[in-house]
Amino acid sequence: MVDWYVEGVAFGNCNCDYGCPCQFERRPTHGDCRGFEVLRIDRGRFGEVPLDGLHAVLLYAWPGAIFEGGGAMQAIIDERADPRQREALATVLHGGETEEARTHWWVFRAMSSTVHEPLFAPIGFEVDLEARRARVAIPGVLEATGRPIVSPATGEEHRVRIDIPNGIEFELAEIGSASTRATGVIGLDLNDSYGQFNILRHSGTGVVHARA
Numbered sequence: 001m002v003d004w005y006v007e008g009v010a011f012g013n014c015n016c017d018y019g020c021p022c023q024f025e026r027r028p029t030h031g032d033c034r035g036f037e038v039l040r041i042d043r044g045r046f047g048e049v050p051l052d053g054l055h056a057v058l059l060y061a062w063p064g065a066i067f068e069g070g071g072a073m074q075a076i077i078d079e080r081a082d083p084r085q086r087e088a089l090a091t092v093l094h095g096g097e098t099e100e101a102r103t104h105w106w107v108f109r110a111m112s113s114t115v116h117e118p119l120f121a122p123i124g125f126e127v128d129l130e131a132r133r134a135r136v137a138i139p140g141v142l143e144a145t146g147r148p149i150v151s152p153a154t155g156e157e158h159r160v161r162i163d164i165p166n167g168i169e170f171e172l173a174e175i176g177s178a179s180t181r182a183t184g185v186i187g188l189d190l191n192d193s194y195g196q197f198n199i200l201r202h203s204g205t206g207v208v209h210a211r212a
Contacts, residue, residue, distance in 0.1 A: 001204050002097040004088070006044035006051060009127050010170075010200040011134040011146055012037035013178035013190055018149055020194040023162050027065050034061035034188060036144070036180060038125050038136050039200055046088030046097075054078045055123035056089050057138065058108070059186040066111050073108055074116035074186055076138060078123050090118050092202075102206035104169040116185050129197050132159070132176035142188070144180035146195040171209060173198035 014020060014035030016028055036059045044051030055078045062071035075093040077086050091097055094115065095106035109115065124137035127146075134146035148157040162173045178195030182188035201208040 001099075002047045002091075003204065004044075004046040004092060004097060005201075005203045005208065006039070006041050006092065007199070007201045007208070008040045008042040008044070009129055010037055010039045010196075010198050011125070011127050011136065011144075011178075012196045013144055013146065013180045013188075014194050014196075015188075015190055016194045018160075018175060018177065018194055020196070022066065023164065032061070032063055033066055033071075034186070035190065035194075036060070036142065036182065036186075036188065038123065038144075040125055040127065046085075046092065049084045049088045051085060051088065054081050054085060054089065055125050056093060057123060057136075057142070058093050058105070059142075059182060059184070059188070060108055060112070061186050062111065066107065069111045069113065071108070071112040072114035072116065072186060073112045074184065075118040076123065076141065077118050077120050079120045080122075081120070086118070086120060093118075098204045099206065102168060102204075103202050105202070107168065119184070127197065129174060129199070132157075132174050132195070132197055134178075134195075134197065136180075141184050142180065142182040144178060146176050146178040146197065149175065149177050168206060170198040170200060171207065
């Protein structure tokens with residue numbers, strides 16, 4: 001396999017309630033699963049191809065739980081990427097050059113019967129992990145925002161995290177509320193549903209653990 005590594009900050013939004021059941025090996029809140037993830041690559045390479053500073057997005061949708069398959073996915077890759085970088089990011093996001101079932105990208109691809117051609121577009125992404133705030137803009141395709149969960153009892157911000165020591169997506173994620181509108185081949189109309197903010201560290205052998 002090609003030796004690759006990506007590290008950066010990720011933000012995602014799906015149609016489940018704040019405590020996304022998928023993270024607890026349960027069925028999706030509403031029976032189906034649809035959403036997106038955006039990543040800012042702070043450090044990355046695919047073989048000798050540098051990926052630092054690029055953004056990438058993955059949209060997805062399944063008619064039921066992810067493990068039941070029949071899904072659709074589409075990658076959106078930073079238009080600033082050169083041809084080699086575009087090919088590298090498409091490969092990684094489609095689960096290529098990755099050991100079986102070691103990253104969520106591999107699983108998403110394996111469980112998708114429809115894989116749309118990647119788009120290459122400007123991706124605006126602002127994120128503050130600690131504050132649980134984010135904004136994503138892909139002109140004509142997607143707009144999303146993330147914010148902290150607000151307690152209906154006190155009106156105060158509520159902080160909660162999910163810790164998965166042996167997961168295939170992250171070690172620790174901050175959970176917030178997010179809203180997304182997407183109008184491409186995978187449409188999204190999400191309002192104050194599950195928002196996820198996390199550091200992502202992936203390689204072809206899975207999550208690279210920063211904690212002992």
